[in-house]
Amino acid sequence: MTAFKLAFRNLIGAGLRTWLNVGVLAFILILIIMHFGMLNGWNRQAVTDMIAWEIGGGQIWQENYDPYDPFTLEDSHAPIPNSMQGEIEKGNLAPVLITQATIYPEGRMQSILLKGINTVQQVSELPTADLAGDYTEIPAIIGTIMARNARLNVGDLVTVRWRDVDGTFDADEAVIVGIFKADVPAVTAGQMWIPIDRLREMTQMPGEATILIADQEYTWYGSEEGWVLRDHDFLLKEMRDMIRMKTIGGSFLYVILMLLAMLAVFDTQVLSIFRRQKEIGTYMAMGMTRSQIVRLFTVEGAMHSILAVVLGAIPGIPFLIWLSNKGWAMPVDSEGFGMAIAERIYPAYSVGLVLTVMLIIVITTTIVSFLPSRKISKMNPTEAIKGKLQ
Amino acid sequence: MENNEIVKISGLVKRFPIGGGHFTALDGIDLTFGTGEFSGLVGPSGSGKTTMLNIIGSLDCPSEGTAVVLGNSVGELSHKKAAKLRKESLGFIFQTYNLLPVYTVFENVEFPLLLLDMSAAERKQAVLDALVWVGLTDKVKSRPAQLSGGECQRVAIARAMVKKPQLVLADEPTANLDAANSHNILQTMVRLNEELKTTFIFATHDDKVIKYLKRKISLEDGKVVKDEQK
Known part of the structure; x- marks a missing residue:
């Protein structure tokens, strides 16, 4: 609990650097949920339309x-x-x-x-x-x-x-x-x-x-x-396979976006550890163990993603609700797409989808934050107190 | 260890590797500090003052000999036990204050108490008491960047004293301060030493500090050359 409290104070204190990272993460979070929501919505709509028009009950x-x-x-x-x-x-x-x-x-x-x-x-x-x-x-x-x-x-x-x-x-x-x-x-x-x-x-x-x-x-x-x-499993298989392929294809884009965001978090962590050696030394002098300091820095990095979830929810929830009501207009060409696709796709977000995306971002950020923080465990406290680069 | 002995140093040697060889920073030191002392390690740069303070503070280990602090042999302590000793019983005051820049004065002073898992109410009371000792109750919400050097060092003293440690180690606490602020700081520490019976050990070469010391231990080239009581 102390680590969370201290990490939160440090993050808020870091100002713009924190908010830039949080902003990027929040944007990616909303984008990923929106994308997978669109695919879910397409899937749901396509199944409904195919049953209604083409395949009935089988x-x-x-x-x-x-x-x-x-x-x-x-x-x-x-x-x-x-x-x-x-x-x-x-x-x-x-x-x-x-x-x-x-x-x-x-x-x-x-x-x-x-x-x-x-x-x-x-x-x-x-x-x-x-x-x-x-x-x-x-x-x-x-x-x-x-x-x-x-x-x-x-x-x-x-x-x-x-x-x-x-x-x-x-x-x-x-x-x-x-x-x-x-x-x-x-x-x-x-x-x-x-x-x-x-x-x-x-x-x-x-x-x-x-x-x-x-x-x-x-x-x-x-x-x-x-x-x-x-039956439906047989008749919908092709369409579901297609959506699955789309999901995998879309995931690559989000993996790249995530990598960029993680690079920013990693960079921030590395910079933090170099710039804050004196602070790390002070933590040691005041009785924090090295593992506690590693945990503090890891939590600090991971909290970028928690803040991103909280802040992303402010514009994200109304935006995603608006989109699910208003739908996303598909281009006219999509009629000849060869698959069941409506003029307007209404995204469908499940609790599982939102939780999974959030969990992936939090876990990835935590790992990325932990990696550079391990360096702290090798620091010499007397050198760190003086702020000497190690 | 006698009852009033808080630190006992025997045959202490500290060497640092330099190039292919090594530099001896402390060379066979034997010293004892008792409860409530207001002592100082005095000497020129490179005489070994800070090294000795670091070893007493369990931030560094002896190369040879022993340093027993509050019953703990520093060289034999694990990282965790050394951290526990610092957390519970030692306070540090640094030349450059080492305040946490993003924290307010209150949060800086509160920090050691957070590590001790004290309740919020107890923490608040202890922090306010500490700020009264150093006369900074009006700066509770200020950040270090908004304070003068003297005020920063007073915050550092409050942070070192807030958990009422048995031993406070101060490394050149007045080196960055003007004369007026130095005296102010030292008077505060003398008062705390007298009121709380906290042991203070300084590392300094500042005459202003030396004047206040009740015991002056002079170091030269890593050896004790004089140990004077006032």
Whole structure:
């Protein structure tokens, strides 16, 4: 306790030098919490959006389906087993039939995925109700990314060409009946959603599906040959891996920033020990042991970080709360990022995050403060009292 | 050790390595200091005064011989035990005051008591008493940089005396002070010696100090050449 009291007095007495170090540490502390809060917020938002728009409570895939291999699409469809029909009718499962197609907007050619979905489904936020109605053309909804890339607007007609189950090409006009905004590229980029019955008719795959999306509240415990359950862990893995990579990448920057701050603390400690030899000698004369003096200097250095936590909280707490309410606007380009990312990310700070960052800064500063302080234990008190450099 | 013996030095030799050889700062000293003495080690620069004071203060160790301070043989004390001896029983006054620059007068005087783990109320009372002894009650919140040399040395005396040590070691306490301040300081120390029965040992070559000493031990080239009682 005495060491803390003395260290605090010494630090406050050191004036500007202390406040510069504390300021830098406080800034880094806020920056690190903000950065990891952003990543947490992105993760949370992306999971929520993906569940709402794309994956629901999980998906059941036809066993050949591989979203990363378009060549598997030809074989990744099968009649929906009878055991699932009841769940579809109850609205617990929404079948989706996927096939490759080409559209010709304004005479250009663009490969897309044509996805057929039940117009009355409730498992996804997709506005499939827009697809209901009697249309001569194929009614289609597309996402904003697709609309921008293909320069399509509501009411536009576009030629669609596809192949049926036997590989025969066919083509027809599609009419854009809705454009939706979603932060999930898997439902917006290069995709056109049409009624599943229409697609089955077009491809001559009656009663078939490629995947079934489960309702968020529904868990499929069934087991059907030829169909595989993909749960959240599987479906969110890629996005979580990406965020993990971002976290690691971002950490390097903060390690460098921390190193700079630690260099400043180390430098201050070294300078302190050289400049304050007379003081160290006086401490010894008054009865402090060498280890007590080493502890005093270590605590003094470490208290930079404690002061940084206290002072950083003054602007940091209101700033971080403001940011979590206001969000951080992402650049327009982030839409084509390939991952679920919202226009605005709202940081999420957990107690664990804040405590971990604080603990890392306090422990690192303590170690960095201790290293130069060890020199004190080799000092000759009679020389130190005179202030002679040793 | 007799009851009133506070320091007993026998055959004390202190050598310092210099280049390939060594320099003998103290050469076979035999001395005894009793309780309540107001003594001084007197001699020119390099005669060994400060070295002897450092050994008595357990800041340095003898090369040969023994220095027993309050029953503790200095050469045999561990760092921790030597620190304990200094903390509990010894007070130091330095030529350059050695006040802690970032502390106020109160905090400087309070410092030795913090090491003794005294309660805040006891500390406060003891510090105020010490500041009354040296006449600095009006400077409680001042920092050393705001004080004159004489005032700084009085703070140093208060700091040395605040824990009421048995022995105070003063190394050239008036070297940086003018005549008026020197007398003022010395009168304060004489008064404390008489009132509290604290033993004072000085290292000095200042005539102003020597006049006040009750016992003058003259050193030359590391040897005691005269030991006079007044």
